[in-house]
Amino acid sequence: MADVARQEGDHFTLRFDAPEIAASARPGQFVNVRYPGGIEPPAAFDSYADLQAHHKTHPPAEPPFLLARPFGVRRVRPDGSVEILFKAVGRGTRLLARAQPGTKLDVLGPIGNSFDLSTPPGTAILVAGGTGIAPLYLLADTLHKLGSELVVLVGTGYDVPMSMSDSETVVHFLDEEVTAVIDEYAEMGALVRVATMTPRTGCFTGTSVDLLERYLQSLNPKQLQRHAIYSCGPWAMQAAVAKLAETNRMQCQVLLEERMGCGLGACMGCVVKVRQPDGTFRNKRVCVDGPVFRADEIGWDLRE
């Protein structure tokens, strides 16, 4: 069973029933989703105009795709459903965006390691770039329950894929007009701020890394010590986050993404350079050795 809801821009949330995954998914883990749908049955039309009219409500079918697509688990519900959030950018995600209630999906998961939450920090800073925000909800929820305070810094192009409100409070590290918050995080009591590349009312103009930098600059060394960073987003953004964490000597975990073949560790398609105990860097699989790594063990400059 699938339930798709369009968010701002080309963002979609997709919810499906998968009780076993809902019961066992940990923050940072992902699911492999495949839309096995076939080609629409042929229809006859009296005129080209009729065909065009038909296509307005029934876009031309695209061939089904073969490989499952990996998506971080955004949230799980007690009713056994699992939610993911994605941006329709290619053929696979466009097809998934078209799933209807009742559409059967092939879903495999939960896959991968998860964020190490063995020592929850006093304050957890969650930094997201674009749809990198998706898997951080489950993390925020878990950290919140573990007693950590939350700071959530989100950067996007212009469209923010989650419902926003205008907060009354002014935060100390930003100008007073930067007041927009994402509701679901604000409800947890998190300090939330949003950066957009294209200026938008209530949002900081810039990147999530700019937001993070401003926030860290506002802290004294003692305050810094009780913070840890959790990040998800594009490679260049996460490399910059890792750099800030290193400069400020902070714990930082990153959730990486890479093009995957199998998502099961078998094909060796999705590798990233990871520092070994002897100091050398070796290719590790994002799908099963990750997708969460310590920021200081990734060879950020070694990606060719």
Next chain:
Amino acid sequence: MTQDALAVNLAGLQLANPMIVGSGTFGFGEEFINISNFANEDLGAITLKGTTLEPREGNKTPRVAETPSGMLNSIGLHNPGVDALINDILPRIRKFNTRLIANIAGGSVEEYREVARRIASADGIDALEVNISCPNVHRGGVEFGTEPAAAADVVGAVREVWSKPLIAKLTPNVTRIATIAEACIEAGADILSLINTLRGMVINTETRRPLLGANYGGLSGPAIKPLAVLLVHQTYQVAREKNVPLIGMGGISSASDAIEFMLAGASAFSVGTSLFWNPSVCRQILQGLRDYLARHGVGNISEIVGTLKLN
């Protein structure tokens, strides 16, 4: 119907059924253990990831791209090396209730021989597949598989140190595959497996760059199946005279696909890319094979090998 209906014998390599998993699509046999609807015991054999003398880090990413009804990959023989296979991995996977086929690659005839020699000295590998057809490495691999003399050199060198069943894996990227097949048989191959991937390329039109980090890759999946069936059919014409069985592969994703390969002359078949999008495929194929035998009144699946009737 008994288990024996699916049992096959490939040049002395006894398999519970003709379904094998292809090298590079199944890691070293441990990755699918926890997948529901899948069991290693369902497989006639597991072909392990291509292994070289030294560990290899493989090619740069992206390494995979989806293509129409297929997939392009350029992993580049990323593997931990033969010593890690023997010392670390083999002790764990030896216990699987199936056959293990090691797949070896090298940059020189001597390297192939040395990898084979080390595997021969260990216990637990039932057959060796010589990869003379990897399209994704600069030296070795496919270079050995496109020249009959070079293919014979590699197979002959491995034959000297390996006494159990020896498989030569053929590339489709040649003008006449039967010529290479004959050279490998002459040099001592007991079994031929085909096809490896077809060379291919995907271009990102916005950046005007190849999508894969290594520019070119090997094409697999349903897209290549008709070509693979034809090449098995052609190779069977020369292999049958020498009593050399074939392992057919290329885009198999159903029992009917597998049966096509067997009718064309394959004594066994490998499943590969389809495992990535449907881990239940092996179980579905096994059931489909049993149904087919019952429907056609066939006692053992080997009886259908090469029974294609041309129009």
